[in-house]
Amino acid sequence: MILTIGWMYHDIMNLYGDKGNIMVLKKRCEDRGIDVRISYCDIGDDVDLSAMDLVFFGGGADKEQSSLMRDLLSRKENIQKALDAGVMFLLICGGYQLFGQYYIDANGNRIDALGIFDYYTVSGKSEERCIGNIAVRCELEGQSMTLVGFENHGGQTYDVATPLGDVLFGHGNTAQKKQEGFYNGQVIGTYLHGPLLPRNPEFADFVIMKSLRKSYGEQCLEPLSDDMELAAKNIMLKRMELL
């Protein structure tokens, strides 16, 4: 089996080591004999995202987000084609925001986003900046899990019809500390850097399983030893007084 990943703007959207997510996907696939092929989709690159199994888009500051907007908007049709073809999407922070209606940045500039989903993001007052460790409780297709990560965003995301989970610690979509992220069965949007997948191996496998479905149907993944990962995760849960 081969898992193909379209990595959007890998050179500019890589806050807090978001590229660690790709390294984890690669390692966890290869440990199970699944090859991983990465196609870089940077500004100006000719890539058909609908041919991928998974599209990954990391986070970035306001300046980076504005710098790629023209290119991103030119890919809207292709992104829609990828969604229609059943490609899985994993979007972190700045990437997550840009799939909504718009983003009003810290200077009050309105960035018209892809408009694929109804949610929208507005930079809050400086005291509303959401920074620090975060833990989120998720129910994902019958699987319960607690995700840990790190968030740092001024943007407050509203009108999220289907959040990824409930905030146990930290902020999430808004400074009100209620829900975190977005998940509609195909697209995951989340404020969790951390990076997300090294800290949450069960979630990494969930993403792999969902991504393999397009080309290979339902797959059972061989379990891996996650002792180190889970020990690290437990340290974070203890720090947040959740364990």
Ligand code: GLN
């Ligand atoms: N610039 C955005 C914000 O501050 C996204 C930041 C990020 O990706 N961490 O809301």
